[in-house]
Amino acid sequence: MKKIFLIAVVSAAVFNATAQTKTKAKTMPVKAKTAASKPAAKPVTLKTKIDSASYAFGMAMGSNLKSGGLETINYELLSKALKDVFTGTKTLMSEQASQSAINNLFESLSRKKFEPAIKEGETFxxxxxxxxxxxxxxxxxxxxxxxxxxxAQPKATDQVTVHYKGTLLNGFEFDSSYKREQPATFGLNQVIPGWTEGVQLMKEGSKYRFFIPYQLAYGARGMGNDIPPFSTLIFEVELIKVGAKEEGQ
Known part of the structure; x- marks a missing residue:
């Protein structure tokens, strides 16, 4: 690429020199204009605690954004937003809209990164x-x-006691009440949507296997180190009891 660029520059220089030679006899010599030299930029110095902290805030913000997958940003708008907040100027968007904009951007970055996992889940x-x-x-x-x-068959507002195990599509087991030798009790409206919907289909004594798309599981965020974003999950669930857990169980 550099070689091609060099050839293009050289070719342009040759063309210009040839054109000047051909027209030299027909035109009066004109003094070449020299481009005004720009003053060298002054080096930035950190003179006060605020200077140092301000630059440190920028470093921390830049590092976090870059590690999150962001490759560029509109520096002027970032600076304007900071200034608007500090000076009390009306901002260009509400706090809710700003949070939504951030979430949408990072979800799109995450979606791009985990596209193979999304397609794997859809195919499966x-x-x-x-x-x-x-x-x-x-x-x-x-x-x-x-x-x-x-x-008994539970409603979304019921507590249930279950034994279960959960795996990724590659067979990795990320959780198991069987291994803990202790069933789990929880409100059915306090778990992922796939569980809330699926366990309501069951009756006490049932055992189901659920295949849960990422939209009904942990979505774009994933969960901890064991469940990556956009993961399709498989759960085996045994419904032991509907209702509050009795003492001693």
Missing amino acids: LAQNKTKAGVKTTASGLQYEVLTAGTG
């Missing part, structure tokens, strides 16, 4: 829904009945 679910025994709800949740129970 498209193939899985064609398998015998697998049912798909309107939301995209897929489930398979392993054992059909006959007991």
Whole structure:
């Protein structure tokens, strides 16, 4: 690339020199204009504590944004927003809109980074829904009945006690109440949407396998170190009890 650029520059120089030679006899010599030399930029110095801290704030902000996947930013608007807030000038957007803009940007960056995981999940679910025994709800949740129970059926506002294990599509097991040898009790409206919807389909004594798209799981954020963003999850859930956990259980 550098070689091509050099050739282009040299060619342009040759063309200009040739043109000047051909027209030299027809035109009066004109004194060449020299470009005004710009004064050298003064080096920035940190004279006060505010100077040092201000520059440090910029470094910290830049490092965080860059590590988050941002490759560039509108420096003028960033500076204007800082100045508007500090001077009490009316900002160009509300606090809610600003948070939404930040979330949308980083979600798009994350989505680009984890595009292979998104496609893997979509491909898996498209193939899985064609398998015998697998049912798909309107939301995209897929489930398979392993054992059909006959007991009480929960509502979204109920507490439930369950045994479960969760895995990624590659088979990695990120959680298991079986391994802890202790079932879990929680409000059904306090868990991921795929669980809230899926466990309501069950009756006490049932065991289901759920295939949960990322939109009904932990979405673009993921969860901790074990569940990456945009992960499709597989859960085996055994519904032990509907209602508050009894003492001693």
